[in-house]
Amino acid sequence: MIEVKQVSKRFGDFTAVRDVSFRVEAGEVYGLLGENGAGKTTTMRMMATILQPTTGDIEISGFSVQRDPVEVRRRIGILFGGDVGLYNRLTARENIAYFGSLYGLEQARLQERIDSLSRMLDMEEFIDRRVGSFSRGMKQKVAIARTLVHDPDVVLLDEPTTGLDVTAANNFRRMVARMQEEGKTILFSSHNMGEINKLCKRVALIHKGSMRFAGTLESMREQYGIHDLDDIFMAVVEGSEN
Ligand SMILES: Nc1ncnc2c1ncn2[C@@H]1O[C@H](COP(=O)(O)OP(=O)(O)OP(=O)(O)O)[C@@H](O)[C@H]1O
Numbered sequence: 001m002i003e004v005k006q007v008s009k010r011f012g013d014f015t016a017v018r019d020v021s022f023r024v025e026a027g028e029v030y031g032l033l034g035e036n037g038a039g040k041t042t043t044m045r046m047m048a049t050i051l052q053p054t055t056g057d058i059e060i061s062g063f064s065v066q067r068d069p070v071e072v073r074r075r076i077g078i079l080f081g082g083d084v085g086l087y088n089r090l091t092a093r094e095n096i097a098y099f100g101s102l103y104g105l106e107q108a109r110l111q112e113r114i115d116s117l118s119r120m121l122d123m124e125e126f127i128d129r130r131v132g133s134f135s136r137g138m139k140q141k142v143a144i145a146r147t148l149v150h151d152p153d154v155v156l157l158d159e160p161t162t163g164l165d166v167t168a169a170n171n172f173r174r175m176v177a178r179m180q181e182e183g184k185t186i187l188f189s190s191h192n193m194g195e196i197n198k199l200c201k202r203v204a205l206i207h208k209g210s211m212r213f214a215g216t217l218e219s220m221r222e223q224y225g226i227h228d229l230d231d232i233f234m235a236v237v238e239g240s241e242n
């Protein structure tokens with residue numbers, strides 16, 4: 001469960017996130033929508049305790065990012081889109097194991113986790129090969145396994161399909177479904193309404209740091225009286241210019 005409670009983040013005199021609140025239930029795939037610069041990454045970085053909120057708080061499975069950051073870190077996995085930053089000279093298994101050891105997992109437990117993730121993500125053929133020669137899609141599987149190695153309750157996916165082709169993006173969405181079957185609570189950020197529509201029933205829409213909407217895609221259509229989700233997005237973006 002993720003509970004965002006009136007969170008703001010200021011950088012100097014610039015407010016990147018303003019009074020944002022929403023709640024993601026356990027086992028849900030929830031969408032965080034917004035155009036470039038909306039504040040999606042900043043919000044996720046606060047959830048992951050990489051940044052501290054200026055005001056407000058976020059709870060991850062009941063633990064406060066302000067008061068219990070260590071407990072939060074144990075329960076959260078984060079994956080950023082774009083360059084996933086792996087060690088090319090290490091094998092997939094070694095890359096994942098390195099991360100797992102940072103979380104203090106014991107060797108036996110760690111290898112068990114890697115084998116199970118390798119099965120779940122169809123990585124068995126290349127798990128013991130060096131990642132230097134991997135395709136973008138293969139590297140991303142390694143990055144997903146790294147995100148999940150400590151078996152977090154909550155998974156933050158920040159524009160994870162950036163740079164993937166259509167097939168790899170589709171495969172990625174299938175993996176999100178598998179993560180959900182495993183009981184993960186997932187927050188998926190995107191600026192792409194179509195992608196959010198395929199994955200999520202409920203979304204939060206932020207624009208220039210402020211919440212514009214939170215609820216089901218159906219109620220969003222009703223509220224704006226527009227069916228097409230891209231048109232709703234444009235109405236929100238343009239409506240706020242004046
Ligand atoms: N460390 C920082 N210092 C100053 N400003 C920052 C910092 N990090 C982010 N910002 C600003 O905060 C705003 C929100 O940025 P953020 O990266 O959260 O947006 P985003 O929704 O993730 O956008 P994108 O879709 O481009 O990834 C932007 O205007 C950005 O320039």
Ligand SMILES: [Mg+2]
Pocket residue numbers: 040041042158159
């Ligand atoms: Mg971002």
